[in-house]
Amino acid sequence: GAVVSQHPSWVICKSGTSVKIECRSLDFQATTMFWYRQFPKQSLMLMATSNEGSKATYEQGVEKDKFLINHASLTLSTLTVTSAHPEDSSFYICSARDPLLETGNTIYFGEGSWLTVV
Amino acid sequence: AQSVAQPEDQVNVAEGNPLTVKCTYSVSGNPYLFWYVQYPNRGLQFLLKYITGDNLVKGSYGFEAEFNKSQTSFHLKKPSALVSDSALYFCAVRDGGAGNMLTFGGGTRLMVKP
Numbered sequence: 001g002a003v004v005s006q007h008p009s010w011v012i013c014k015s016g017t018s019v020k021i022e023c024r025s026l027d028f029q030a031t032t033m034f035w036y037r038q039f040p041k042q043s044l045m046l047m048a049t050s051n052e053g054s055k056a057t058y059e060q061g062v063e064k065d066k067f068l069i070n071h072a073s074l075t076l077s078t079l080t081v082t083s084a085h086p087e088d089s090s091f092y093i094c095s096a097r098d099p100l101l102e103t104g105n106t107i108y109f110g111e112g113s114w115l116t117v118v
Numbered sequence: 119a120q121s122v123a124q125p126e127d128q129v130n131v132a133e134g135n136p137l138t139v140k141c142t143y144s145v146s147g148n149p150y151l152f153w154y155v156q157y158p159n160r161g162l163q164f165l166l167k168y169i170t171g172d173n174l175v176k177g178s179y180g181f182e183a184e185f186n187k188s189q190t191s192f193h194l195k196k197p198s199a200l201v202s203d204s205a206l207y208f209c210a211v212r213d214g215g216a217g218n219m220l221t222f223g224g225g226t227r228l229m230v231k232p
Contacts, residue, residue, distance in 0.1 A: 006161065034219065034220070042224070042225075043208065043222045043223065043224045043225050044162075044208070044222045046219060046220075046221075049219065093161050093162065095162075095220070106152075106164055106167055107152070107164075107212075107220055108164060109154070109161045109162040109163075109164075110161050111160060111161040112160065112161035112162075114159070
């Protein structure tokens with residue numbers, strides 16, 4: 001079964017509005033989660049590393065004021081796309097790993113969230 | 119810096135034939151290698167990984183991959199392809215001594231024809 005849950009799976013929003021995507025680790029605590037973005041027919045690009053209780057670490061070229069990441073608890077990280085524009089339309093995927101599992105080196109992904117900005 | 123290369127954008131194979139999806143990597147420390155599969159409009163599903171131990175690792179859905187240190191490769195294989203294996207496959211690597219960040223290859227689309 002899924003170990004990382006992402007919500008919503010699909011979201012459509014109007015230009016200029018903000019939208020929040022949630023990523024939850026199920027049955028384990030994730031001090032670190034990762035947010036990726038995937039454009040159609042392309043690979044995944046790491047956007048940021050979400051650290052529980054501290055500021056996220058953003059990759060070069062990713063606007064931290066536009067893509068707000070909050071990791072308020074050990075099981076939840078949120079990505080908020082602020083003042084969304086059509087070019088923000090994409091597939092967003094989060095990931096996490098359970099460091100306590102015997103297979104703790106496996107990183108699991110959420111189901112992803114399709115964002116369409118109209 | 120770590121990197122992954124998947125030299126083939128698409129691999130076509132007939133159902134029942136063996137398949138190989140290629141992956142080479144570059145990492146400064148010990149490589150932790152992963153294969154994920156992505157079905158249309160879905161997230162990524164974990165297939166298998168190499169951390170240490172036997173170079174041949176077996177994973178989900180009958181897939182396996184062989185770690186070759188000298189060639190820095192981690193090719194994905196399956197002895198007999200199924201039409202349902204058609205999907206997008208991603209190879210990923212992370213440096214075992216440097217945190218959790220995964221670097222992905224560009225992906226390879228596998229098309230299995232009946």
